[in-house]
Amino acid sequence: MMDKLIIFDTTLRDGEQAPGASLNPAEKLEIAHVLQELGVDVIEAGFPISSPGDLESVKQIAKAIKGSIICGLARAIKTDIDAVAEGIKPAKRGRIHVFLATSKIHMQYKLKKAEDEIMRLAIESVRYARKFCPDVEFSPEDATRSDRDFLYRVLEAVIKEGATTVNIPDTVGYTQPEEYGSLIHGIKNNVPNISKAIISTHCHNDLGMGVANSLEAIKAGARQVECTINGIGERAGNASMEEIVMNVKTRKDIFGGLEVNITTQQIYKASRLVSKLTGFVVAPNKAIVGGNAFRHESGIHQDGVLKERSTYEIIKPEDVGFTGTGIVLGKHSGRHALAERLKDLGFSLTQEELVKVNERFKILADKKKTIFDDDLISIVEDEIKLIKPVWKLESFQVNSGTKVAPQAEVCLKYKNKILCGKSSGDGPVDACFKAIDKITTTKCELQDYRIEAVTQGKDALGEVSLKLKAKGKVVTSRGSSTDIIESSVRAYINALNKIESL
Ligand code: KIV
Ligand code: ZN
Numbered sequence: 001m002m003d004k005l006i007i008f009d010t011t012l013r014d015g016e017q018a019p020g021a022s023l024n025p026a027e028k029l030e031i032a033h034v035l036q037e038l039g040v041d042v043i044e045a046g047f048p049i050s051s052p053g054d055l056e057s058v059k060q061i062a063k064a065i066k067g068s069i070i071c072g073l074a075r076a077i078k079t080d081i082d083a084v085a086e087g088i089k090p091a092k093r094g095r096i097h098v099f100l101a102t103s104k105i106h107m108q109y110k111l112k113k114a115e116d117e118i119m120r121l122a123i124e125s126v127r128y129a130r131k132f133c134p135d136v137e138f139s140p141e142d143a144t145r146s147d148r149d150f151l152y153r154v155l156e157a158v159i160k161e162g163a164t165t166v167n168i169p170d171t172v173g174y175t176q177p178e179e180y181g182s183l184i185h186g187i188k189n190n191v192p193n194i195s196k197a198i199i200s201t202h203c204h205n206d207l208g209m210g211v212a213n214s215l216e217a218i219k220a221g222a223r224q225v226e227c228t229i230n231g232i233g234e235r236a237g238n239a240s241m242e243e244i245v246m247n248v249k250t251r252k253d254i255f256g257g258l259e260v261n262i263t264t265q266q267i268y269k270a271s272r273l274v275s276k277l278t279g280f281v282v283a284p285n286k287a288i289v290g291g292n293a294f295r296h297e298s299g300i301h302q303d304g305v306l307k308e309r310s311t312y313e314i315i316k317p318e319d320v321g322f323t324g325t326g327i328v329l330g331k332h333s334g335r336h337a338l339a340e341r342l343k344d345l346g347f348s349l350t351q352e353e354l355v356k357v358n359e360r361f362k363i364l365a366d367k368k369k370t371i372f373d374d375d376l377i378s379i380v381e382d383e384i385k386l387i388k389p390v391w392k393l394e395s396f397q398v399n400s401g402t403k404v405a406p407q408a409e410v411c412l413k414y415k416n417k418i419l420c421g422k423s424s425g426d427g428p429v430d431a432c433f434k435a436i437d438k439i440t441t442t443k444c445e446l447q448d449y450r451i452e453a454v455t456q457g458k459d460a461l462g463e464v465s466l467k468l469k470a471k472g473k474v475v476t477s478r479g480s481s482t483d484i485i486e487s488s489v490r491a492y493i494n495a496l497n498k499i500e501s502l
Helices: 011-015 025-038 052-064 078-088 104-111 116-130 148-160 177-190 208-220 239-249 266-276 301-306 335-344 351-367 373-383 427-441 483-499
Strands: 004-009 042-046 071-073 094-101 136-141 163-168 198-204 224-226 327-329 391-401 404-412 416-425 445-454 462-472 474-482
Touching: 004 198, 011 025, 011 042, 011 266, 025 042, 025 052, 025 266, 042 052, 052 071, 052 078, 071 078, 071 148, 078 094, 094 104, 094 116, 094 148, 094 163, 094 427, 104 116, 116 148, 136 148, 148 177, 148 483, 163 177, 177 198, 177 208, 198 208, 208 224, 208 239, 208 416, 224 239, 239 266, 239 301, 266 373, 266 474, 327 335, 335 351, 335 373, 335 427, 351 373, 373 474, 391 427, 391 483, 404 427, 427 483, 445 474, 445 483, 462 483, 474 483
Parallel strands: 004 042, 004 224, 042 071, 071 094, 094 136, 136 163, 163 198, 198 224
Antiparallel strands: 391 404, 404 416, 445 462, 462 474
């Protein structure tokens, strides 16, 4: 049998714990669909005890996704395990993931419990979880700072109770590759029943070592890797899935041809979606999915690539679904060509959605000579909303310049009525936002605002990402247009609609 590496994606659980990365249930479900298309083996869909919304979301995902194992997280507490059991009930294949800290520092200060009590709780919680599900994972939280002998004993005990996966979290991103590899070796050599369980890695990125540590663990024999799309997660994030997968696939000479289920051609699409829905912009120099990851700027490099791609390219961009900025369509391209191109980019749209995207495409084609793939992706992401919009942009007008105080009038459609508001502001964008606040009578706090060009050229689409707080909720959203004021207005309205949907 081929040696297989299990990909456990925790974008929807640890990834969503990243400060400001709030996702609503519809968005989580959309990400889960893309994770399934990617071929992820296990999807950690949430932490059901944390809120009724999280429980519902895990249930929805368990109902809809049949191609991956659906997992939920629980502390070593019966009510937590009950909540996961309920959440994963509709799943074709479910998993309960129980965690309990084993490091002295966590036991003493956080849990205020001694070793024997931790041992008892670990045993009882796995025994209890096994009553609901044959697939149980146990994580000794802060494993890398735990006493090794105690860790070995806990792992032996939970495997005896039926844990089928033992995950070794580097909870605070403290370990180094060699040290983590030696820990995995230590577990293999000192836990007598280890052959009955799969060893898993879970690395955080506080020292920037998340991926390196995970890869070292794989070399040492770990056969499950926990990771997130774009490496999002608590603090500095988790190990990034795309980097781990492409390391294993690209360096077969080192990873011994390990089988990995991932359809790598879907990676770029998944990255864009997670970035859009969380509002976390991917840095241009990010490995595998950054905008510059496959761009060659220096003349020498360009010349080399034109003569022979492998001179400067170790991965073919198309292998990760990166379509680059090749000219794709123009003003005269028909709807059929548009639909075909969108299909190539991995989007399967309904007729109704295609009509909407086509309308925006035609408007853009009137303003912009060449439409790139990234322009198309941006239109689709902007147009195909997961939530029913309460507010829709009807029109806006701004007056701004060096000698006038910026003024804006915005008109929004609300329940078939057109409502307009006027305001001045510190700049045209601020004036528009204030005018919208007047219409919606919502007190909003803009916590973050960024703008970037989707493609190159003076006529490029400008994409605005912002973070907005209103009604006690914080959301992130995006909007795009060739006009950056319009992008800003669209992003602001998208954020308000998202808040209404939560
Ligand atoms: O980082 C961590 O320790 C975790 C556990 C819950 C697995 O996320
Ligand atoms: Zn974690």
